[in-house]
Amino acid sequence: MKNKTFPTRLMLLMAVSTLAVISCSDDTTELDAETSLVPQTEVPANQDIQDAEFITKYFMGDAVQVSLEDDGTYSLAGSDARLFEDQLANSPDAYNPNPVPGEELSGLALAGGIRKWTNNTVYYVINGLSSSVKSELQKSFDEWSSKTNVVFKERTNQSNYVTISSSGSNSNSGVATLGMYNSGGYIQLGTRATAVVIIHELGHTLGYIHEQNRSDRDNHIIIKTENIQSNAQDQFYKSTSATFLTGSFDVNSIMMYGSYTFSKNGQPTITDRSGNTLPQRQARLSSLDIQGTNAAYPSTDGGGDNPAPKEEDLCDTASTYASNKAYSVGDYVLYYGRVYQRDYTRWNYIKSCN
Numbered sequence: 359m360k361n362k363t364f365p366t367r368l369m370l371l372m373a374v375s376t377l378a379v380i381s382c383s384d385d386t387t388e389l390d391a392e393t394s395l396v397p398q399t400e401v402p403a404n405q406d407i408q409d410a411e412f413i414t415k416y417f418m419g420d421a422v423q424v425s426l427e428d429d430g431t432y433s434l435a436g437s438d439a440r441l442f443e444d445q446l447a448n449s450p451d452a453y454n455p456n457p458v459p460g461e462e463l464s465g466l467a468l469a470g471g472i473r474k475w476t477n478n479t480v481y482y483v484i485n486g487l488s489s490s491v492k493s494e495l496q497k498s499f500d501e502w503s504s505k506t507n508v509v510f511k512e513r514t515n516q517s518n519y520v521t522i523s524s525s526g527s528n529s530n531s532g533v534a535t536l537g538m539y540n541s542g543g544y545i546q547l548g549t550r551a552t553a554v555v556i557i558h559e560l561g562h563t564l565g566y567i568h569e570q571n572r573s574d575r576d577n578h579i580i581i582k583t584e585n586i587q588s589n590a591q592d593q594f595y596k597s598t599s600a601t602f603l604t605g606s607f608d609v610n611s612i613m614m615y616g617s618y619t620f621s622k623n624g625q626p627t628i629t630d631r632s633g634n635t636l637p638q639r640q641a642r643l644s645s646l647d648i649q650g651t652n653a654a655y656p657s658t659d660g661g662g663d664n665p666a667p668k669e670e671d672l673c674d675t676a677s678t679y680a681s682n683k684a685y686s687v688g689d690y691v692l693y694y695g696r697v698y699q700r701d702y703t704r705w706n707y708i709k710s711c712n
């Protein structure tokens with residue numbers, strides 16, 4: 359479409375030989391993740407990050423730079439993760455790291471943040487994907503659902519679902535909103551999107567942000583700020599309070615950027631502590647990705663290697679809520695005769711025990 363005037367092979371050579379940001383005929387600017395020396399990483403689609411205008415908002419208590427996209431969502435730090443306005447806050451105080459169960463009923467706990475999917479099920483609608491991208495999408499669904507408690511189902515009449523459509527970008531790229539968001543959530547995929555990118559975007563859909571944003575990342579990697587494109591610097595911010603996919607830092611996480619992501623000069627933007635580049639991201643979840651997802655989305659049917667209590671037993675097995683305890687996403691508590699499960703920024707009511 360936008361590259362009509364360029365033979366694909368020529369584009370490919372140009373990208374590989376010059377590492378250039380490719381200017382397309384519709385004036386959008388994109389890095390081609392598949393063909394440049396920025397392998398196997400997602401890039402923002404249909405977004406000219408050179409022109410992005412950033413404003414400061416608070417995401418789960420952290421000051422972040424966000425840019426307003428054409429569709430009304432905000433790009434988190436200029437990345438492929440998209441947020442709705444009410445998932446962001448205007449002050450750091452709006453975020454409560456230790457919400458009390460039941461607060462969601464009074465609306466007190468809704469200032470910013472993201473929500474996990476209920477019943478471990480992500481409903482989706484596919485809107486106009488090519489058969490090759492659809493096949494990569496199916497592989498990506500299978501990677502998550504065969505290894506974790508999460509399943510992806512085509513929507514029938516559910517009110518919470520994501521719409522998966524083409525971004526129109528001629529690249530292996532994608533963008534995705536974070537977590538469950540009524541009918542508004544979406545994933546947009548480039549026309550050459552492959553499973554390595556799509557599995558990552560599905561991670562955003564489940565509510566995860568990028569691994570290199572962990573506050574402890576400097577113990578494990580070196581961020582080479584001098585090699586990062588100026589408009590992509592914010593993507594390497596550190597979050598003190600967001601929930602990450604992995605329990606401990608994992609360079610193999612599907613949510614981790616590659617060594618050359620957003621390089622401005624062909625030099626690495628991320629290395630390990632010894633200065634070596636990281637293993638190239640594969641189209642599969644790491645073992646910590648799997649563990650983390652099964653903690654955030656515990657099985658309640660008693661299956662799996664580490665089964666959570668069955669839902670009918672939760673009134674007996676959930677421990678009583680303690681205000682001084684730090685809870686993790688996926689934990690169950692009993693509070694005034696009701697069972698709640700911890701979401702990213704709130705508690706979800708599960709059932710009454712009376």
Ligand SMILES: [Zn+2]
Nearest residue numbers: 400437438439
């Ligand atoms: Zn991403």
